[in-house]
Amino acid sequence: MKAxxxxxxxxxxxxxxxTGAGIRGPFxxxxxxxxxxxxxxxxxxxxPRLRFQKDPPNPAFVVSxxxxxxxxxxxxxxxxxxxxxxxxxxxxxxxxxxxxxxEAYRDAxxxxxxxxxxxxxxxxxxxxxxxxAARAGARRVHAVEASSMAPVIEALAKANDYENIIKVHHCRxxxxxxxxxxxxxxxxWMGYFGLAERMFESVLDVRDRFLAEDGRxxxxxxxxxxxxxQDEGLHQVHGPGSWDDPIYGFDFxxxxxxxxxxLSTTAPTILPxxxxxxxxxxxxxxxxxxxxxxxFFDQKVELPIECNGxxxxxxxxxxxxxxxxxxxxxxxxxxxxxxxxxxxxxxPFKVCCGDKLELTMQAVPRFEGDIRLPDYxxxxxxxxxxxxxxxxxxRHLGSYE
Amino acid sequence: MKAxxxxxxxxxxxxxxxTGAGIRGPFxxxxxxxxxxxxxxxxxxxxPRLRFQKDPPNPAFVVSxxxxxxxxxxxxxxxxxxxxxxxxxxxxxxxxxxxxxxEAYRDAxxxxxxxxxxxxxxxxxxxxxxxxAARAGARRVHAVEASSMAPVIEALAKANDYENIIKVHHCRxxxxxxxxxxxxxxxxWMGYFGLAERMFESVLDVRDRFLAEDGRxxxxxxxxxxxxxQDEGLHQVHGPGSWDDPIYGFDFxxxxxxxxxxLSTTAPTILPxxxxxxxxxxxxxxxxxxxxxxxFFDQKVELPIECNGxxxxxxxxxxxxxxxxxxxxxxxxxxxxxxxxxxxxxxPFKVCCGDKLELTMQAVPRFEGDIRLPDYxxxxxxxxxxxxxxxxxxRHLGSYE
Numbered sequence: 159m160k161a162x163x164x165x166x167x168x169x170x171x172x173x174x175x176x177t178g179a180g181i182r183g184p185f186x187x188x189x190x191x192x193x194x195x196x197x198x199x200x201x202x203x204x205x206p207r208l209r210f211q212k213d214p215p216n217p218a219f220v221v222s223x224x225x226x227x228x229x230x231x232x233x234x235x236x237x238x239x240x241x242x243x244x245x246x247x248x249x250x251x252x253x254x255x256x257x258x259x260x261e262a263y264r265d266a267x268x269x270x271x272x273x274x275x276x277x278x279x280x281x282x283x284x285x286x287x288x289x290x291a292a293r294a295g296a297r298r299v300h301a302v303e304a305s306s307m308a309p310v311i312e313a314l315a316k317a318n319d320y321e322n323i324i325k326v327h328h329c330r331x332x333x334x335x336x337x338x339x340x341x342x343x344x345x346x347w348m349g350y351f352g353l354a355e356r357m358f359e360s361v362l363d364v365r366d367r368f369l370a371e372d373g374r375x376x377x378x379x380x381x382x383x384x385x386x387x388q389d390e391g392l393h394q395v396h397g398p399g400s401w402d403d404p405i406y407g408f409d410f411x412x413x414x415x416x417x418x419x420x421l422s423t424t425a426p427t428i429l430p431x432x433x434x435x436x437x438x439x440x441x442x443x444x445x446x447x448x449x450x451x452x453x454f455f456d457q458k459v460e461l462p463i464e465c466n467g468x469x470x471x472x473x474x475x476x477x478x479x480x481x482x483x484x485x486x487x488x489x490x491x492x493x494x495x496x497x498x499x500x501x502x503x504x505x506p507f508k509v510c511c512g513d514k515l516e517l518t519m520q521a522v523p524r525f526e527g528d529i530r531l532p533d534y535x536x537x538x539x540x541x542x543x544x545x546x547x548x549x550x551x552x553r554h555l556g557s558y559e
Numbered sequence: 560m561k562a563x564x565x566x567x568x569x570x571x572x573x574x575x576x577x578t579g580a581g582i583r584g585p586f587x588x589x590x591x592x593x594x595x596x597x598x599x600x601x602x603x604x605x606x607p608r609l610r611f612q613k614d615p616p617n618p619a620f621v622v623s624x625x626x627x628x629x630x631x632x633x634x635x636x637x638x639x640x641x642x643x644x645x646x647x648x649x650x651x652x653x654x655x656x657x658x659x660x661x662e663a664y665r666d667a668x669x670x671x672x673x674x675x676x677x678x679x680x681x682x683x684x685x686x687x688x689x690x691x692a693a694r695a696g697a698r699r700v701h702a703v704e705a706s707s708m709a710p711v712i713e714a715l716a717k718a719n720d721y722e723n724i725i726k727v728h729h730c731r732x733x734x735x736x737x738x739x740x741x742x743x744x745x746x747x748w749m750g751y752f753g754l755a756e757r758m759f760e761s762v763l764d765v766r767d768r769f770l771a772e773d774g775r776x777x778x779x780x781x782x783x784x785x786x787x788x789q790d791e792g793l794h795q796v797h798g799p800g801s802w803d804d805p806i807y808g809f810d811f812x813x814x815x816x817x818x819x820x821x822l823s824t825t826a827p828t829i830l831p832x833x834x835x836x837x838x839x840x841x842x843x844x845x846x847x848x849x850x851x852x853x854x855f856f857d858q859k860v861e862l863p864i865e866c867n868g869x870x871x872x873x874x875x876x877x878x879x880x881x882x883x884x885x886x887x888x889x890x891x892x893x894x895x896x897x898x899x900x901x902x903x904x905x906x907p908f909k910v911c912c913g914d915k916l917e918l919t920m921q922a923v924p925r926f927e928g929d930i931r932l933p934d935y936x937x938x939x940x941x942x943x944x945x946x947x948x949x950x951x952x953x954r955h956l957g958s959y960e
Contacts, residue, residue: 247818248825251801264807289809313813400652406665408690412714417648424649 239528244305250284256496266480280345285311292320304330331360339370351500352476356530359450375445377478382440389432393470397503422555428499430490435464456520463513474500514541531556640929645706651685657897667881681746686712693721705731732761740771752901753877757931760851776846778879783841790833794871798904823956829874829900831891836865857921864914875901915942932957
C-alpha cells in the first residue's frame with residue numbers, strides 16, 4: 159500500500175495493455191496527489207542507546223523533539239500538530255530553496271526597511287526573513303515562532319552576529335507581548351491557493367495589536383485569481399477523468415461518481431496553454447485594513463470563454479504585493495514556486511467561444527482539530543447568448559497538497 | 560508559508576548569487592520532502608446550498624464523507640485518521656497508476672488462484688485486487704476495508720458483475736468474522752521501506768485466524784535491503800548538506816546541527832550509481848510463519864565498501880515475493896514504483912575501497928495516536944584493516960514521504 163502521494167519519479171500511467179485506451183501527453187508528474195494535511199506527532203522516547211545518551215549531537219536541540227506546547231508555557235490547544243509540522247528541517251529547506259519566494263521577500267525588505275525600524279516576523283520558521291530584516295538595518299526584529307524551531311533561530315541569530323537585533327519569542331502569535339508599537343510586520347503566511355493553513359488570522363491579530371499607525375505590512379495586498387481550464391493531463395492522470403476508461407479491463411465508473419462527490423483541490427503545475435479564458439480576480443484584499451473574515455468570501459465572478467473546448471476544472475492562484483516594487487505571483491506564466499497553481503476539478507462540459515461562466519465561489523473555514531483549511535463551494539452557470547446552457551455545483555476540500 | 564512538500568515542478572535550487580557556492584548536478588526533483596503522515600480529518604457540515612441539497616451527485620457516496628467509525632459499528636479507536644486518509648480517490652489513483660505494483664499483483668493472482676478458491680483481500684482500497692481475484696476464478700472474495708471506500712467496492716463489484724463473488728466487509732481486519740478457513744490471503748500492505756503504516760500487523764492477524772493449513776499468502780516473503788550511498792544531489796538538495804554552504808550570505812550551521820538531531824527518512828529516487836557497495840539483506844521474513852514482532856528487528860549487517868568515496872547516507876528498499884514466478888522489488892535498478900527507495904542520511908564520512916561498514920539497525924514501533932510508523936536507530940562502525948576508523952549513531956523518524 160502506498161504511504162505518501164509525493165512523486166519525484168514519473169511512474170508509468172495506467173497500462174494501456176488491458177484498458178485499450180491509454181493516456182497520452184508529456185505528463186511530467188505521472189502520479190497524482192490529493193493527500194491532505196501532513197503533521198508530525200510527538201515522538202515517543204527512544205529506547206536506551208548508550209552511545210547516543212553519552213554524546214547527543216547537540217543537547218540544545220534535543221528538546222526540540224518535544225512539541226512546543228510541552229517545551230514552552232504557551233497554550234496551544236488542538237494546534238500542536240500544525241506547529242509540530244514546522245519542526246521538520248525539510249519544510250524549511252523546501253521554502254528556502256524556493257528562490258522566487260525567498261528573493262521576493264529579501265528584495266521587499268531591502269526596499270522597505272529603514273535603519274532603526276522595529277520589525278515583527280510572524281511565524282519565522284527557519285528565521286531567514288528575520289535575518290534579511292536585521293541585515294537591512296532593523297534596530298529590533300521580533301521573531302515569533304511557536305514550533306521548536308525557536309531555539310534554532312536563536313542559534314542562527316548568534317552565528318550571524320545578530321543576537322542583539324533578533325529577539326526570538328517562542329510562542330503563538332496570539333500570545334505575543336511587546337512593549338510599544340512596531341514599524342513593519344513581515345510574514346510569509348500563504349498556503350495553497352493562499353488560504354490553506356489560515357495563518358493570516360494570526361498575522362492580522364498581531365497587526366491589530368502592535369502595528370503603528372503609519373506602519374507597514376509585508377505583504378500588504380492579496381489577490382486570488384481564477385480561470386477556466388482544459389487540460390487533458392490534469393483531468394486524466396491527476397483527476398477524476400482517470401476513472402473514465404476501463405482500467406485493467408474493469409469498469410471503474412463508481413470510482414468516478416465517488417470522486418465527484420469527494421473532490422479535493424490539488425496544487426499541480428498548470429500550463430498557461432490550458433486556459434480557456436483570461437484570469438479574473440476573485441478577491442483583492444488590502445492587508446493593512448481587511449479582517450480575517452474577509453478571507454472567507456462568498457463571491458461571484460464572470461469568466462469569459464475565449465475558445466471552443468471542454469472545461470475540466472477551474473484553475474487558481476494567488477498574488478501578493480510585498481513592497482511598491484516587489485510582488486510575488488503564482489501565475490502559470492510566472493517563474494515556478496513551490497505553491498504551483500491550484501486546481502478545482504469539475505465534471506467536464508463543452509464551451510464555445512463567447513460563452514460566459516458565472517461562478518459563485520465560497521470559502522468556508524473548517525474547524526476540526528488541527529485542520530487549518532477552508533472548504534470551497536463552487537456554483538457555476540454557463541451562459542450562452544444570455545441563456546443558461548449548463549449548471550454545476552461542486553464542493554472542494556481544501557488540501558495541503 | 561508552504562503547505563506540502565510534494566513537488567511536481569522542479570524549482571530552482573538555492574541561489575548561487577549570494578551563497579557563492581552553488582549546487583550542481585542534474586537534480587530532477589529540486590525540492591526536498593520530509594513531511595510525515597498525511598491524514599484527512601472528518602469534515603464539518605457544509606452550509607446549506609439549495610442545489611446541492613436537492614440533487615447530490617450520488618447519495619450512496621455522501622455517507623463516505625464521514626469517517627468509517629461513524630458509518631459502521633466497528634470500533635476504531637485512535638485510528639480513524641489513518642483509515643480516513645484512504646477515503647481519498649487520489650490515493651487509489653496513485654496506487655493503480657503504479658503499474659509495476661498493480662501488474663505484479665495481477666500476475667501473481669492469475670498464477671495462484673484456482674477456480675473455486677476462497678480469498679481474503681485485506682485492506683482492499685479501490686478493490687482492484689478483489690476484482691483481479693474474482694476474474695482469476697475465485698469462488699468467493701472477502702474484501703475487507705475499514706475506510707468509507709467499502710461502499711465504492713460494492714458498487715464496483717456490481718458494475719463488473721462480480722456482486723455474487725465479492726463480499727465487502729466494512730470493518731477493520733481485526734474485526735473480520737468469517738465462517739471457515741480461506742485458501743489465499745492477498746494484501747498490498749507495504750509502506751515506505753516496507754514498514755511504514757504497519758499494516759502487516761492486521762494482515763498477520765487475519766492469517767492467524769483464517770488461513771487454511773495449506774493456504775497461501777500473497778506476498779509470502781519480505782526482504783529489506785541496505786547499501787551505502789554517496790549522492791551529492793540527495794545530500795545537498797534533499798538532505799542536511801543543504802545547510803553547509805552560506806545561504807543568502809548567512810551561516811546556517813545551526814540548522815545543520817538541528818537536522819542531524821532530527822533526521823527523517825525520505826523516499827527519493829536513488830540512482831544505482833550512488834551505491835558504494837553491494838545491496839545486503841537486513842531481514843528476510845517468511846510471511847506464512849513470521850510474527851508481527853519480527854518486523855521490529857534489531858539486526859546487524861556488514862556493508863562492504865567497494866570504492867573510495869564519502870558515505871552520505873544508507874539507501875534501502877524492500878522486495879516481496881508474490882508467487883513462485885512473480886516478485887516485486889523497489890531496487891534502484893528496477894522499474895520505478897511509487898515507493899521509490901528509502902534514504903537514511905548520516906553525517907558524511909570518507910571511506911576507502913576494502914573498508915567494511917558494520918551497521919546495527921533497529922526498527923522501533925511508534926505508538927502515538929494514528930501514527931503507524933517505526934523509528935529507526937542506526938549504529939555504525941567503519942572498520943579498516945580490522946580497526947575501528949569511525950563510528951556514528953543516528954535516529955531516523957520513519958515517515959510517510
